[in-house]
Amino acid sequence: MRYFVHGLLGFWVVCCASPCNADLFATLARDGMLLRIDTNTGDVLRHYSSPPDPDFTSSPAGVAYDGDLVYVGRSTPDGLARVWPFDPVEKDWLPSLELDPITVHGGTIARLDGMGVYTDGDGLRHLLAVSRSPQEIPTSTFFDYDLSLAPGMLHWSAAPVELPIDFVALGMDVDPATGEIWVSGGLTPSVLGNPALIRVDPFGAEIDRLLLPELAGATLRGLAFDDGRMFVGIRNAVASANQIVEVDRNSGEILNTFTLPSEFEGILTGLTGGAVVPEPATWAIAFTAIAGLWVRASSVRSRTVTARRSS
Known part of the structure; x- marks a missing residue:
């Protein structure tokens, strides 16, 4: 004994x-590749091919992770949107889920730009999403889909909500440790010149905002969390590189920067992560x-x- x-x-x-192994997942625009990235070194640990659907070839538009499955979103110019679940353990793509059309302002077509998985107080899971505003409309939109009804079709759990009129949404994610919902993008009139993050409640109402002047000139395309750490996926136009930046969510200070290898071509379109699993x-x-x-x-x-x- x-x-x-x-x-x-x-x-x-x-x-x-x-x-512990806490990885990030990023999507690239050119061929839809999904990357698995180490949060401590920025090394690309693995890369996976795009979802196997030849009839849906638009670029990736947002990615989310619920600690079990990675959800890769795509949308087309006619407003159709789908999400492909991916099992990173089995390395298998699962059947896609079709979303209610991404339309705003009485039918104007928009596109899917960012996603995150949120669990409410009743234990129900929601796929939250944001869409940037089309040129003729000044606001971005926040969507809430009922993920508990999967597989098949994902319907709105609540009516779409407009985000602050001076903010252009380009990505989002949910901190699995705290439930905080953050949206990445920039402030008008110059989104690249005024990169920012806003924190919203589960209904899309702004709670706080964080300005990131050190990232001026970059496009903020996604967010990810790892055990209290916040990461932002950016496209650095000056360096023509995709980068992942660790940000202090209280001060906006840049704590670390990883540049993805140039061999992975295409603009970074989404970032997610945050599950901590013992090796x-x-x-x-x-x-x-x-x-x-x-x-x-x-x-x-x-x-x-x-x-x-x-x-």
Whole structure:
């Protein structure tokens, strides 16, 4: 029994002290590639092909992650929008989900620009989305789809809501640790000159805004979270590069910047992440250690019983 207790203690120590794997997922415009990125180094760990649907070839438009599946969104000029779930463990694309048309202001066609998965107080999951304003309309729009009705068709859980008139939405995500909903973009009249983030409630009403003057000239295309850390996916026009920037959500200070390798071509169109999962190897090592200690303890008990019987 002593060996088994020691094994459990060792298992706890190994799991608590071991590093955790918290990855980001980014989408690229040219070929719809999905990248898996390390939050500590910015290294591209894996890359996956685009959703296998030849009849829906528009560029990716937003990506979200619920800790289990990655959701890659696409929309077409005629207002159709679909979301493809992707299992990063099995590396499989699942059947697509069709969304209610992305239309605003009584039928004007818009496009899907950013997404995030939100769980409400009743445990129901929502796919939140934002759409930038068409040229003739000054406002961006916030959408709420009922994700609990999947598979098949995702319908609006609530009527679309207009975001602040001076803000152009280009991406969004939900912090899984706090439930905070953040939208990335910029302020009019110069979106590139006034990059900003706004925090909204589940109904799309603004709570706070964060100006990012250090990123002036960049296009903010997505957000991601990792254990309290906030990341923004940007297209740096000056450097002609896709970058991931860690931002202090309280001050707007730039804490870190990763530049994605040039071999991954195409403009970054979305960013998500935030699930913290212990490395599988750690669990395997700990389990093997416990199993070994259990066998050892059993062997000791067996020899002890045999010795007593012999005496």
